[in-house]
Every structure is written in C-alpha cells, then in structure tokens.
Amino acid sequence: MFSTLIVARMDLASAGDVAGLFREFDTTELPHRMGTRRRQLFHYRGLYFHLQDFDEDNGGERIEDAKTDDRFVRISQDLKPFIEAYDPKTWRSPADAMAHRFYDWNAR
Template identity: 75%
Template sequence: MHSTLIVARMRPESAADVAGLFAEFDRTDMPHRMGTARRELFSYRGLYFHLQDFESEDGGERIEAAKTEPAFVGISTDLKAHIEAYDPDTWRSPADAMAQRFYHWSAR
C-alpha cells in the first residue's frame, strides 16, 4: 500500500462543503480508477490534510493519468473555493503540496 498526504490551507467553516464534494466524488468510479483504497480528510487551525491510501505503489501515476478526466477536473475546480495552497509562491502541482514521510511503522 502507498500513501500520500496533501497539506493546504482551508477555512474551518468549509469542512462540511469539502467533505460533501469528496463524498460525491467518491461515489463515482474515479477512486477505483485511481487505485484509492482509503481517503481521510483532517483540519487543524486553518490547515487541511488529505490522507489518501492506494492499493499499490502506482497511485501517483494513476492520479496523473486521471487529471484530465471530467470528474477529477470538476472536483479540483470546486475545491478551489475552499482550499488554497499552503505556499502559493512555490505551488505548481499537487505534488508541491505533498508532505514527505520520514518515518513509518506498521504492525502488518
């Protein structure tokens, strides 16, 4: 399994709207096509954390392939009203918002 963690800024009052957008998106076939096994959204003091687990190591490649799909483009556009880059000066793509794992432990 492969995980990514996206860090951004979100107004706390947007949490319900963002959750609703993802609930709608996750009812489509897009999560399966991207290899998403689990998605969790967190907020803390104006920060947004998007944890996504993938069925295999090719999750990043599958997301890249999905970027032009209408459902992916749609949710990306809708999220712009609620979420902004953590560092707008350096953000060029979602990869620029991904936290780098520096430790991992698992009982499995």
C-alpha cells in the same frame, strides 16, 4: 499499502462543503480507477490534510492518468474556493503540496 498526504490551508467553516464534494466524487468509479482505497480529510488550526491510501506505490501515476477526466477537473475546480495552497509562491500542482514520509512503522 502506500499513502499520500496533501497539506494545504482551509477555513474550518468550509469542512462540510469540502466533505460534500468528496462524498459525491467518491461515489463514482474514478477513485477506484486511481487506485484509492481510503480517503481521510483532516483539519487543524487552518490547515487541511488529505490522506489517501493506495494498494500499490503507483497511486501518483494513476492520479496523473485521471487528471484529464471531467470529474477530476470538476472537483479540482469546485475545491478552489475552499482550499488554498500552503505556500502559494511555490505551488504549481498538488505534487508541490505533498508531505514527505520520513518514518514508517507497522505492527506486522
């Protein structure tokens, strides 16, 4: 399994709105098209964490392919009032908000 973690800023009062947007989005086939197997959203002291799990290490490529889908464009726009870049000076795309894994352990 492969995971990505996006880090941004979010006011806790927006958690219900953000969850609702993803709840609606996740009922479409688009997450499956992107290879998403699980999505978890977290909030901690003004920070937003968006964890996605994929079966394969090509989730980024599949997400890039889906970016032109109207539903992807719509959720990206709908999230803007609630989610802001962690560092607005350096943010150009979600890739700029990806945390980088530096350790991984599994009980096999």
